[in-house]
Amino acid sequence: MQQAVNLDAKSINITTKKEKKQRIQSVDMLRGFALIGILFANILWYSGYLDSPVSVRGDLLNTSIFDEAVLFLTRLLVHGKFYFIYSFLFGLGFYILYSRANSRYPSFSRYFIKRQLILFLIGCIHAVFIWWGDILRYYALIGLVLLLLKNWEPEHLLKLSLALLLTPLLLDIVNALWSISLNLSFAPESNKSVLLSLYQQGLWFDANFDRMLIGLQGNINSGRLLRIMGMFIMGYYFGQIRFFTESTRSSLLQKRLMIFAVLVALPLGLIKTGASYYDYGFSKMNATLVKEFLYVISVTGMSLGYIALIAYSGNYLQQTLVGRWLQTLGRVPLTNYILQSIIGYVIFQGFGLFAEVPLFQVYMLSLVIIAVQLFLSIEWLKRRKMGPVEELWRRIAG
Template sequence: MAAPGERASTAEPGGSPEVPFDSPGRSDSSGGARVRALDAVRGLAVCGILLVNIPQITQMRNGPEPGVYVPAEHWLQLLVQQRFFPVFSFLFGLSFAIFLDGAARRASLPRVVLLRRMAALGVLGALHQFLQPGEALLPYAIVGIVVLLPASWLPRVLVLLAGVLGTVAAVSLTHGGTSLLPGLFLLGLATARYGVHNRFDRPNATVALVFVLSLAAAAPLLYWQSGDIVRNSYSHGAVAAGLLLASAYVTGLLLLLRTRVGPAVSALLEPLGRMALTNYLTATLLVVALAPVLGLPHSLRFGPALALAAGIIGVQVLWSRWWLRRFRYGPFEWLWRCVTWWSPVSPRGTG
């Protein structure tokens, strides 16, 4: 699952509408600075989504089953499943707004540019479905066209209200998944419209407060879910726990980035986030190629699966750092940008 942020690459994000799958450019045409914390958040989401995707791609099994207790699977269900998909979805809406603002300064019909961008993402997602059925790119593109494009004409207060109501409805009436997309997309869009993301790189007591409240609210739900992981993981409470823990992960990371270890954490996660689309797609290729060697398909070998995830993430950190020292965009980010603007874009320049 940047995919799809910052006041920067407004005119052209690197990933999905610049979010879960890509990161915006350095700065927009008005000279805004890059919100580097968003790249780190996106990088964290890349790591989490990989942990979710490996069992799905390899068909290890869809979830816990009665009478079969696998500790690693238990903790993945509790701490990872439905925890990072909301992060990507929120970032997608946020990046959409950033991209639209930049496109409005570059093009006379910015929403046509965004429509082309979404269509390209949908094509890429349709192809990716052959390797990973149920992947995120295609539904992101569809909901982006159906929900985000029309919502871009609405006042920000209505976008915020629709986002809140849509998210609450999804939690109350469904078991999560793609039903969360409209509400989370709109919440991300509203966040950008209110300029909240521009304060992520600065000390902010609100971030600490949201972290504490999210963790406090998630704790009892997680305790309840762990009591019967098989039944409770497919419930409204588990969906709510996922959203709260996703909020805690994001705000916790933002706080961590301001500590002494922040630069080291940022050095690991930012490159992953800036090349999120490329890393998302290449991770699938690596899993498809290596999983049979490790005997993962149709197995319960979660230890080797976690080792595979760690290995892929390590390689992608090194690869992303190497690539970004030479180019501004990742390979798929560059290709996506060229299609978005329907013209060649220099991989090294500001195009």
């Protein structure tokens, strides 16, 4: 067994000032890019589209070619990809924290556990009082696993990451062959008509609590939490191999990931998206296996392609207005993530627009939300170095 990699300050911090600056700017831009994608995905929940019965969608929310177009593009380019990227970023963030551990945190494990518990509390408050789909709770708990892996060799981390990403597919194969499956049932039985009725009657807290339990049950049974863990580890691995620094090796890997995304992941994503519109003639069980296979390859491949694109074009993007916007959004990622759901709640719950706004108009509203967040981020960063939630998190963690 090979000796574990020693991630002490000397072995990690052998980077030039230029490399360190480039890494941080590229990562900030990637965070900003991920936040936009997260909003495009979550706004289908905020607006009530995904919690509405098919009849309501057809009558009110998806009635024009523009509505259908944005739904198709969201399914193809957004769904799944950005929570993968966001998970990747948390793993990369762990790498950055741990790389500075000896100089800043004498007892890193104790500090990190405290940090994750505070994040878990923030996530629970967010989920209970603002939006049931909060991801921070899961990130806080799953992130603790990285403490057990912090001294693993990069190649072992990569293998474990890929294994976790493939595990949901393997579980589906086991279920198909031997009818063995994980099927926990603790959430209240409900359907979209009941949920929509609760929201429309102003019983938001009841509906939100039910959706929170339904979401937790679905995340466990679907294996989504394993995928999140896999992308956490992938982010840590990419940090170890210094993916965001300028080097011939990093550039070559970035190009290969972009090519794979375009030539393999995107076409498979088109086939998977087509399953929402066409019946390919598979049996129910085979259709599940095929969709899971297409999902893991297309979503993972496109996510890594997006990541590679931002890393590869980092120098160019830094000189553009769009790049500076992304970097600004990415400097306050936690605050902006929570702010998105607050604004979504105000628009669709506060103004009674839940399940009332057609899809194309919903996405026009999402652009307004991004503009508002960008303005607030610019103004806040003129006075402070980090966002309010980030600053609170750091102060409490110590």
